[in-house]
Amino acid sequence: MISGIQNGAAPAAKQKSGASGGFGHLLRRPEAGSLLGxxxxFVxxxxxxGQVFVSPAGFASWLNVAAEIGIVALxxxxxxxxxxLDLSIGSVIPASSLMVAVVSGYWGLPDIIGIAAGLAFGTLVGYVNGILVVKTxxxxxxxxxxxxxGVMGLTLGLSVLVTGSTSTGLTPDALTTTLLGQFIAGMFQVTIFWWIAFALIVGYFLHFSPWGNWVYALGGDKISARNAGIPTEKLSIGLFMSSGFxxxxxxxxxxxxxxSAQVAGGQSFIFNSIMCVxxxxxxxxxxxGSVLGIVMGTITFAIxxxxxxxxxxxxxxxxVIIGALLLLAVLMNDTFRKLALGATKKKG
Structure with missing residues (x-):
């Protein structure tokens, strides 16, 4: 477990000391490769x-994409x-969309009930994933x-059975549109602010709460983490539930x-989110890994x-560019991670 915590603690515990250490210290930070990329x-x-890319419309085009992928990537x-790893997100996204559309659009129930049903469904799928992984x-x-x-087939079958179609429309009320579907200045989706909120919450959890080191330890050595008293099963289930949510x-x-919601859709989020990460x-x-790095990776991918x-x-x-960027990122991140760990050992 010690090695797992050390590998993960470097981003969390050493970031502050390197923040004001000049360009040399910047290059030894784990996120240096992501920042350079x-x-x-962007340049x-x-x-x-040209000018169109750095215009408000240009910023909106990639920020809107980054926000949706970024919420899943975290x-x-x-x-x-x-x-x-969680690949089921590719079917949870359209299934939750259809859940809201059927409950609040087709059946006419209040939007809040449809939204609650969609979020509960995704969380339930995450819970099932976690249980299956830790128990089997x-x-x-x-x-x-x-x-x-399984979710994909269930969504298709129930959608056709209930509505007779693979797509369903929805006319949200004013409050729901303001909170989740509004375009600020006609260009920027309100989802961008939700992405920022998600990033702050996940950042606190990973880098400032005691549970953060548990996550790093779990990835470093699961058996040692369990022997050290970390509730690895509950932690794993919780992480899968957060992914589903x-x-x-x-x-x-x-x-x-x-x-509008359709059965088809969401598959691109699987590999796009992994690439961002x-x-x-x-x-x-x-x-x-770090939340800051994930956010920068998401912005890079969206750009x-x-x-x-x-x-x-x-x-x-x-x-082609994204594929080359992914390969280059793996090589660069490994290099900068070694620099960061080397600097940590010298200070220790």
Missing amino acids: LVAV FFAIVA PIGLLMIAGE GVPSLIVTIGTMF AAAFVGVSQVIVYQ VIGGVLLTGGA VNQGIYFTSFDANLGS
């Missing part, structure tokens, strides 16, 4: 795309730090693939924004994803 892609598209990042010992990758297809929240916000410096092997449309390049090149 973010600056590089690149600002030069290539708990996915926690799970990956803990050595787990089957890798979370396999478990969540199974629940993903976040995915459901995105699904709920989508149906409020677009006033990896670009943000979270190790695939677990035990290391590349949307920035390509502001240039004269073939839109298909966006996938």
